[in-house]
Amino acid sequence: MTGLCEQITVAKRAARRLLPFGALLIAVSAFMGFALGVQAQGPLSDQECLSCHTNPDLAMTLPSGEPLSLYVDAENYHASIHGTLKVQCVQCHTDISGYPHPPANYTDRRDVTLQNYRACEGCHADNYRQTLDSMHQVALAGGNRNAAVCTDCHTAHAVTDPTTPRTRIPQTCAQCHSAISDAYIQSVHGEALFNDNNPDVPTCTDCHSAHRISNPTTASFRLQSPELCADCHTDQNIMSKYAISTNVLNTYISDFHGTTVELFAKQHPDQATNKPVCYDCHGVHNIKSVSDPASMVATQENLLVTCQRCHPDATTASFTAAWMSHYEASPDKYPLVYYVNLFYWILIPLTIGALLIFIASDVYRRVRQRLAAAKTPAIQKDEG
Numbered sequence: 044m045t046g047l048c049e050q051i052t053v054a055k056r057a058a059r060r061l062l063p064f065g066a067l068l069i070a071v072s073a074f075m076g077f078a079l080g081v082q083a084q085g086p087l088s089d090q091e092c093l094s095c096h097t098n099p100d101l102a103m104t105l106p107s108g109e110p111l112s113l114y115v116d117a118e119n120y121h122a123s124i125h126g127t128l129k130v131q132c133v134q135c136h137t138d139i140s141g142y143p144h145p146p147a148n149y150t151d152r153r154d155v156t157l158q159n160y161r162a163c164e165g166c167h168a169d170n171y172r173q174t175l176d177s178m179h180q181v182a183l184a185g186g187n188r189n190a191a192v193c194t195d196c197h198t199a200h201a202v203t204d205p206t207t208p209r210t211r212i213p214q215t216c217a218q219c220h221s222a223i224s225d226a227y228i229q230s231v232h233g234e235a236l237f238n239d240n241n242p243d244v245p246t247c248t249d250c251h252s253a254h255r256i257s258n259p260t261t262a263s264f265r266l267q268s269p270e271l272c273a274d275c276h277t278d279q280n281i282m283s284k285y286a287i288s289t290n291v292l293n294t295y296i297s298d299f300h301g302t303t304v305e306l307f308a309k310q311h312p313d314q315a316t317n318k319p320v321c322y323d324c325h326g327v328h329n330i331k332s333v334s335d336p337a338s339m340v341a342t343q344e345n346l347l348v349t350c351q352r353c354h355p356d357a358t359t360a361s362f363t364a365a366w367m368s369h370y371e372a373s374p375d376k377y378p379l380v381y382y383v384n385l386f387y388w389i390l391i392p393l394t395i396g397a398l399l400i401f402i403a404s405d406v407y408r409r410v411r412q413r414l415a416a417a418k419t420p421a422i423q424k425d426e427g
C-alpha cells in the first residue's frame with residue numbers, strides 16, 4: 044500500500060493548515076469516516092471527491108520519485124464540457140467509488156496518463172477507434188511513451204472545444220513538435236492564422252488530421268500532396284480574396300515535373316518519385332509568400348538553390364529562366380513561347396482544315412463521277 048503513508052502525510056498537512064494543532068488526529072479520522080460512510084450508499088458525488096481533491100497540497104510520491112499532485116481545479120472542471128454536462132468523476136474513474144481508493148500501481152508520472160486515458164473510450168468510441176491507426180499509436184506501440192494520447196491534447200479535467208480559438212490547434216501540437224510549430228507560425232499560413240485569425244489557411248490538422256494521423260513521409264503521402272494543397276489553391280472563392288492564382292495546379296500538372304507525378308500517383312501510388320511536388324519548391328511548414336525575400340522561390344538565387352537540390356549541374360540563372368513556373372505563356376510573360384504556341388494554334392488547324400477540305404472535295408468529286416457513270420452505262424461501255 045504505497046498510498047497509505049502518503050495519504051496520512053497529506054491529510055496531516057491539510058489539517059495542520061486548517062485546524063489547531065491538537066485536533067489533528069480527530070480531523071483525519073472524521074475525514075475518513077465521512078468518506079467511508081458515503082461509500083456505503085454508492086459512489087461518491089463530485090462534490091465529495093472534490094472535498095479532498097481541491098486541497099492544493101494533496102499529493103503522492105510515485106515509485107520513480109516523481110511527485111503526483113492530486114489537486115483538481117474545481118472551477119476549471121465545472122467550466123469544462125464534461126463539467127457543464129454533469130459528467131461525474133466516477134464515470135471516468137470507474138475503478139474508484141469511495142475512500143480509501145483501491146491501491147494504484149503507477150510506476151512514474153507518464154504511467155498515470157497511460158493507465159487512465161482509456162477512460163475516454165467509454166463515451167468517445169469513434170474517436171478512440173480512429174486513434175488506433177494514428178502515427179501516435181504506432182509510436183506508442185513501438186515503445187515511445189511520449190507519443191500523444193487523448194489527455195495530452197485535451198487534458199483530463201479542463202476539456203473545452205479544441206478549435207476555439209483556432210490558434211489552439213498548433214499550440215496543442217507545439218507541446219511536442221515545437222520546432223515545426225515555430226516554423227509554421229512564421230509561414231504565410233501561420234502568420235495569417237496568428238495575426239488575423241484567418242479561417243481559410245490550413246493548421247496542422249487540415250493536413251494531418253487530429254486522430255488519424257498517417258505517416259507523412261511515405262511515397263503515397265508525397266504523391267497525393269499536390270491534391271492536398273490544391274484543395275484550397277484551386278478554390279476561386281478562397282483565392283480571389285488574396286489575389287492568388289488558382290492556376291497553380293493546372294500549370295504544375297502540365298509542366299514536365301507535374302505530369303510525371305500525376306501519372307505516377309495513378310499508376311504506382313506507393314512508389315517513390317524523384318520529381319518535385321509543391322512542397323519541394325515552396326517548403327512545407329515554412330511556406331512563404333512568393334513576394335517574401337525569404338521564400339524558397341522568391342529571387343533567382345533562392346530559386347536556383349531550390350532547383351539545385353535535384354539539378355546539381357544547374358549553376359546559372361538561365362536554368363531557372365528557361366522554366367515557365369506556374370505561368371501560362373502570354374504576350375507579357377514568355378512572349379516567344381506564346382507566339383510560337385499561337386503560331387502552331389493557327390497553323391495546325393489551318394493545315395489540317397485545308398487537308399480535310401481537300402479530301403472532302405476529292406471524295407465528293409469521285410462520288411459524283413461514279414453516280415454520273417451509273418446513270419449512263421451505254422455511253423460508258425462504248426467508251427470502254
Ligand code: HEC
Binds near residue numbers: 093094095140
Ligand atoms: C477522503 C479524501 C478523499 C476523497 C473523498 C477522495 N479522494 Fe481520491 N485520493 C485521496 C488521497 C489521500 C489520495 C492519495 C492516494 C490514496 O490514498 O489512494 C487519492 C488519490 C486519488 C487518485 C490517484 C490515485 C489513483 O488511484 O489513481 C485519483 C484518480 C483519485 N483520488 C480520484 C478520486 C475520485 C474520483 C474521488 C471521488 C469518487 C475521490 N478521489 C475521492 C483522497 C480522497
Ligand code: HEC
Binds near residue numbers: 114120
Ligand atoms: C473525462 C474523464 C474524467 C473525468 C470526468 C474526471 N477525471 Fe480525473 N482523470 C482522468 C484521466 C484520464 C486522468 C489521468 C490524467 C493524466 O495524468 O494525464 C485523471 C487523473 C486524475 C487524478 C490524478 C492526478 C492527475 O491530475 O493526474 C485525480 C486526483 C483525479 N483525476 C480526480 C478527479 C476528480 C475529483 C474528478 C471529478 C471532479 C475527476 N477526476 C473527473 C479523467 C477524468
Ligand code: HEC
Binds near residue numbers: 164194205254
Ligand atoms: C494529437 C492530439 C490529439 C489527440 C491524441 C486526440 N485528440 Fe481529439 N482532437 C484534437 C484536435 C486538434 C481536435 C479538433 C478537431 C480537429 O482539428 O480536427 C480534436 C477533436 C476532438 C473531439 C471533438 C470533435 C470530434 O471529432 O468529435 C473529441 C470528442 C475528441 N477530440 C476526443 C478525443 C479522444 C477520445 C481521444 C483519444 C482516444 C483524442 N481526442 C485524441 C486533438 C487530439
Ligand code: HEC
Binds near residue numbers: 164
Ligand atoms: C461519460 C461520458 C464521457 C466520457 C467518459 C468522456 N466524455 Fe468527452 N464528452 C462527453 C459528452 C456527452 C460530450 C458532448 C457531446 C460530444 O461532443 O460528443 C463530450 C465532448 C467532448 C469533447 C468536445 C468538446 C467541445 O467543446 O467540442 C472533447 C474534446 C472531449 N469530450 C474529450 C474527452 C476526453 C479527452 C475524455 C477522456 C479524458 C472524455 N472526453 C471522456 C462525454 C464523455
Ligand code: HEC
Binds near residue numbers: 195
Ligand atoms: C505529447 C506529445 C505530442 C503531442 C501533443 C503531439 N505529438 Fe505528434 N508525435 C509525438 C511523438 C512522440 C511522435 C513519434 C515521433 C517519432 O516517431 O519520431 C509523434 C509523431 C507525429 C507524426 C509522425 C511523424 C513521422 O515522422 O512519421 C505526425 C505527423 C504528428 N506527430 C503530428 C502531430 C500533430 C498534428 C499534433 C497536434 C494535433 C501532434 N502531433 C501532437 C508526440 C506528440
Ligand code: HEC
Binds near residue numbers: 216227328
Ligand atoms: C499545408 C499542409 C501542412 C500543414 C499546415 C502542416 N503540415 Fe506537417 N507535414 C506536411 C507534409 C506535406 C509533410 C511531409 C514533409 C516531408 O516529407 O518532407 C509534413 C510532415 C510533418 C511531420 C513529420 C516530418 C517532420 O518534419 O518531422 C510532423 C511531425 C508534422 N508534419 C507536424 C505538423 C505540425 C505539428 C503542424 C502544425 C504546427 C503541421 N505539421 C502543419 C504538411 C503540413
Ligand code: HEC
Binds near residue numbers: 231274287325326
Ligand atoms: C486550407 C486551405 C489551404 C491549404 C490546404 C494550403 N493553402 Fe496555401 N494558402 C492558403 C491561403 C488562404 C493563403 C493566403 C494567405 C494570406 O495571404 O494571408 C495561402 C497562401 C499560400 C502561398 C503564398 C502565396 C503568395 O501570396 O505568394 C503559398 C506559396 C502557398 N499557400 C502554398 C501552399 C502549399 C505548397 C500547400 C500544400 C503543401 C498549401 N499552400 C496548402 C490556403 C491553403
Ligand code: HEC
Binds near residue numbers: 276286288321368369
Ligand atoms: C518546380 C518548382 C515549383 C513547384 C513544383 C510548384 N511551384 Fe508554386 N511557384 C513556384 C515559383 C517559382 C513561383 C513564383 C512565380 C512567380 O515568379 O511569381 C510559384 C508561385 C506559387 C504561388 C503564388 C501564385 C500567386 O498568384 O502569387 C502559389 C500559391 C503556388 N506557387 C502554389 C503551388 C502549388 C499548390 C503547387 C503544387 C500543385 C506548386 N506551387 C508547385 C515554383 C513551384
Ligand code: HEC
Binds near residue numbers: 299320349363366
Ligand atoms: C525534387 C527534385 C526536383 C526539383 C526540386 C526540381 N526538379 Fe526539375 N526535374 C527533376 C527530375 C527528376 C526531372 C526529370 C529528369 C529526367 O527525366 O531526366 C526534372 C526535369 C527538369 C527539366 C527538363 C529538362 C531536363 O533536365 O531533363 C527542367 C527544365 C527542370 N527540371 C527545371 C527545373 C527547375 C527550373 C527547377 C527549380 C524551380 C526544378 N527543375 C526543380 C527533379 C526536380
